[in-house]
Amino acid sequence: MAEPAITHRARIVPRGEQALAAVTVLAIVGLVVVPLTRLTWVAVGGGGSSIMRVLRAPGFGTAAAHSLELAVLVPLLAVPLGTGIALLLRRPDVPGRGGLRVLVVLPLLIPQFVLGYSWTQAYGRAGFTDDLVGVRWTGLNGPAGIVVVLVVDAAPICYLLNTVGLATRAQPQLELAARASGATGWTALRTVTLPLLRPVLAAEFVLTFVATLESFAAPQVLGTPVGYSTVTTRLYTDLAFGSDPNSFRDAVTLALGLVLVAAVILVPADLVLAPRLGSRRTRQSPGGTALRRRSAGTAIMAGLVGAYAAFAVLLPTIALVAAALTRAIGLAPTPSNWTFDNFRAALDAPTRSAFAHSLQLAVLAAFALTLLGAVLAALERHRPGRLLGTVAMLSFAVPGSALAVGLLIAYDRRLGGTLTLILLAYLAKFWALAHRTVSGAVDRLPAGEWQAARTSGAGPIAAVRTVWLPALAPALIGAWLLVFVSALHEVTMSSLLYSTGSETIAVAVLNSQELGSIGTTAALSVTLTAVLLAVVAPAWLLLRLTARRRDIPAARRRELAHAY
């Protein structure tokens, strides 16, 4: 029951849209093209010798294979997981739905730099489960552990995108019609719901693929004990010895290699595949959910999601909180060893001002990118616009350290040491997150209604407010959330671009990590998560509300449910 793909007709582009396109092109050039070009100059600076040196270095092939293996496996697991959970938690008859929703999203709020530690503490040798029941996971150190931790980290993003997707794309009437015509729940899912979600699923695959390709913390912490290296861990080593110019060039070359791999996947996916995935709405009836009858299956599935949440989210989080509260590493986390010293150390005056800077930057980046992401998504209705979307994704594929170097070389003379330079880095890095979240919803924009609004006298602003905003609200809120969280967690770029007076929370994180005080780092992470929760919870509620408004009115649902 898939609907026909969008057809693109030649049309006259209005002047407003031309201006938006010009601004977007400028932003792409400034945020993506210029820094990437600067990096390319660095890489070819030694006469291009670094390319051969990198390719011929012992272990490079293995590391590249590891990076690819992770980048393929993680989306293959995370996307179905996030989708499955979103589809399940969409059902109003799921027991404990509210609590499960919060638990499933929680990993998003826990910074990546403590993810490896909290898992080791929960399941490693002498960890929680080992101490309590004598069970430990020997595979945690190694590719299996890295995949699981990255999947748990990516699943909430997929879940969030699916929630947005279901809110803007699902057509419960079609699902009910399918069921009424005798289709099983699985057939209705396969032939109605999933085809409607295709653009969202594609966005999740692409985002997770690229994010895994450039992930560093999990491979570093869990891969090192078994000698499992990736392109990003090699890049780190090259940078650690980067006072040797050749070593520095090698690091930049590796970063550009990741961009190249991302481009090879993205260009065909965006230009060829993506246009075939969209679907127009049949009439204005998006989102929401159809009433299902309670079944034993629902309860079992809810139990499975609950078990997942307990193992993948709750235990590692408890391990983190315990580390933050315990007086010294290695002591049992019992009340006699509890202390707030770690929190006091983590929240000294400089850190508080760094918190303020980080919050300010994250809010600015979230608003700016929600806007830029929406504009880019709107421009994607034409082929050149889709190319812009692909280019904007490339800076997401550059490891933060390299992107920061590119931005420093390009803009340090004018913006060096300012918060503006850090903001630019966030805009460059996270644009793709916002864009891909919104782009899964734009093909559902009611074009006819826009024209109707304009012809009946609404100005462009009124038309945007009354026609586009309501249709896009869940996607815009989702984009805002993802950028806000990512910006607040960002460590690598901020710690390279800051100066006296423009410190961000990243500086405090690195200071405490360097001192080896896992207690302070854990306390910082817990505080960060609490701050995030305070900001994110209202936004999340808003997302739920805007999504719910799309539900079919209860009376109509009952009527439809009784019809079959």
Next chain:
Amino acid sequence: MTLYTCASANVEQAVVTAFEKAHAGATVNVFRAPTGQLNARVAADARSGGVKADVIWACDPLTMHGYDSQGLLRAWSPTNAADIPSAYRTPHFTGIALLYMVVVVHSGAVAPVSWADLAKPQFRGTVALPSPTFAASALGLLGYFASTPGYGVTYYKQLKSNGAVQVNAPADALTGVEQGTYKAGVTLANAAYTDRKKGSPIEVVWPRPGGVAIYGPIGVTTKKDVSPLGEQFASYAASGAGQKVMAGQGTYVTIPGLGGPPLPSGAATVAPDWPSLFGSYSSVLAKYTGIFGG
């Protein structure tokens, strides 16, 4: 003036505050980051108008040799050079802080007498070793053993076949031993003593032939309009007064007798041959990664 450093935040801040207090009107802008980020910042500077720091205070001599070979450091010696052992001085930079790589064991576990013991059966599968591809201090250790008769890179082969586990930073080895994940680990003495004081269940061991010393050097850059405060700051940090401030923050320093963390009587110290390691580190590293991966 601007200072680029990778020294611990508490140590660097204490020295900066003391210097600003002693020099009315002086302000020090600090960029503090781990070595990798420091290198990236210096490399970006070099490509956008030259290094912006007046003073660089690194955590290991290898990094400083790298900057020096790029012509980023000018000839400079602190006024009290004679107080600092010559092993920690070059014409362009001078060691002010010291790190010692030692062994920590979980309370109650057997302590090694020599480094070679870690490769013996009683430590099978229970030793955590920081990776020299991650931390310069671990590379210093590797450099020392690679050129020491009776050890060599073979020592790492023995450790590997005895089930030693590679972790990232020396701090990770310390955490692992404290939590009981490993019985023994190679880490930095100052951090181990700090945690022990807080109550972590560990013992610090200085195995024979000795704790391996890694010095943290400071130098003045070749920045065009270098601030006169630059030399003053570097000299202050190297001075007895400056090093005493550092020792007060729990750091070993290069002038003997100024205090700092415990250095048990009879604890010997040894050091890698840094200038020769600068020329050979990539081949030594390649041999190491051939054994431990990464």
